[in-house]
Every structure is written in C-alpha cells, then in structure tokens.
Amino acid sequence: MPELTWQKSTYSGDASNCVEIAPTHTTVHIRDSKTPITPHLAVTPTTWTDFVQYAAKADS
Template sequence: MAEPTWQKSTHSEEGSACVEISPTPTTIRIRDSKHPTGPHLAVPPAAWSEFVRTLNSPRARRGTPPT
C-alpha cells in the first residue's frame, strides 16, 4: 500500500498546526499536523463532505450550535 499524500488547507499559514487530509476515492484520512506519525481518523467521503458543508454553513459561521 502506498503512503498517503497529506495536504493542509489553503487557509493554513506556513508552519502553523492544523488538520491535514489524505483523500482517496473510498476514504478521507484526517490527522493532526502537529503529530504526523500519530493516529488518524478515516471517514467515508460523504461524511467528510457533510462535515465541510456544515462548517461552511451560515449558522456555523455565526457560531450557532447545530440543533
């Protein structure tokens, strides 16, 4: 199995700690950039898409918790 290719958000500043992802057609791997050799999460692409959609929602931008 090939090593995952990790990528940071384009909104991340150089040298800052953030979440990194490694997408494949069947899984999105998620890790903490401060601990690159530590554990990571693996979720289906649909779950990742819903997470990103929720973060980008007007409600999330206002800081209103989901109901």
C-alpha cells in the same frame, strides 16, 4: 495501504497547527499536523463532505 499524500488547507499558510487530509477514492484520512505520526481518523468521502458543509454554515 498505499502511501498517503497529506495536504493542508491553503488558509493555513505557514502555520503548523492545522488539520491535514489525505483523500483517496474510498476514504478521507484526517490528522493533526502537530503530531503526524500518531493514529489518524478515516471517514468516507460523503461524511467528509457533510462535515465541511456543516462547518462552512457554522462559520457564516
């Protein structure tokens, strides 16, 4: 597996308690920024998009 490049939401600011993602062409890797060396979740880009759209609707 290639080295993953992790990023967090710009909404997180300097907070260290957030979710980070590392997108690739085939998978979106998701981890807790407080425990970056523990196992992480991996989903398809479609699943990630569906989740983000669902979360955005729930937030409005």
